[in-house]
Amino acid sequence: MSEALPVPPANPSDELAHLTDIALLRLRARVAAELKRRGLALNVGQVAESLAIALYNATPGRPNLQSAPTGTQNVDALSRRGDRYSIKGVLDARKTGTVYPDRDDREKQLFEYLLVVRIDPDWQLLALYEFDWKTFCEVRSWDRRMNAWYVGLAAKTLSRATLFKPRAG
Numbered sequence: 001m002s003e004a005l006p007v008p009p010a011n012p013s014d015e016l017a018h019l020t021d022i023a024l025l026r027l028r029a030r031v032a033a034e035l036k037r038r039g040l041a042l043n044v045g046q047v048a049e050s051l052a053i054a055l056y057n058a059t060p061g062r063p064n065l066q067s068a069p070t071g072t073q074n075v076d077a078l079s080r081r082g083d084r085y086s087i088k089g090v091l092d093a094r095k096t097g098t099v100y101p102d103r104d105d106r107e108k109q110l111f112e113y114l115l116v117v118r119i120d121p122d123w124q125l126l127a128l129y130e131f132d133w134k135t136f137c138e139v140r141s142w143d144r145r146m147n148a149w150y151v152g153l154a155a156k157t158l159s160r161a162t163l164f165k166p167r168a169g
Contacts, residue, residue: 045097048089048117049076051125055164062164074099074110084111090118090153098148099140109133116151116161129161 016024032042041047049067056062056077063079076087088096096116102108114136116129131139131151139157140149151157 044089044091044119044123045087046089047123048119049087051119052085052087052115052117052128053077055125055128055166059164077115083113085113085115086111087115087117088151090116091121091123094153095141096151096153098143098146098150099136100148107137114151116153116158125166128164129158130164131161135160 016027019027035042041050053065053067056065063081063083065077065079065085068075068078068084074086075084077085079085086099088099090096096114099110099114102110112133114131114133116131118126118128120126136149136151139151139160141152142148143150
């Protein structure tokens with residue numbers, strides 16, 4: 001018989017602090033299973049993609065985006081015009097995840113836009129930064145260990161992007 005969880009208090013972290021380590025791990029596993037069952041995002045990258053697509057689709061003047069087919073390298077969303085978008089979610093990092101170059105041509109254009117999605121610890125959208133391919137090439141850095149590109153998140157670099165913020169409320 002499965003246990004019924006009590007109604008959470010106003011601040012769930014207060015209740016979580018009282019759980020044993022094993023109870024907290026079991027709760028995490030149950031939440032992950034339910035997220036998967038519902039087809040909801042399980043990690044920062046997936047949440048960032050969903051937030052970026054929702055923001056673009058709700059913003060007048062921005063193209064409507066749809067998720068790219070699973071497994072499409074470096075492309076997470078597509079516009080109706082065929083523009084390719086790479087989306088990188090950032091929670092508490094100083095740089096984006098990696099963008100792997102073409103195996104035969106390191107300078108080959110992989111997408112039209114890079115979207116850097118900053119989220120807070122509650123996984124809510126703080127800001128979205130849009131870099132076109134040309135600007136991405138100007139601000140990117142090479143990670144020798146990963147053999148891939150990344151974008152550092154210094155204020156100077158982010159100022160080169162077009163900034164979108166979620167509407168309050």
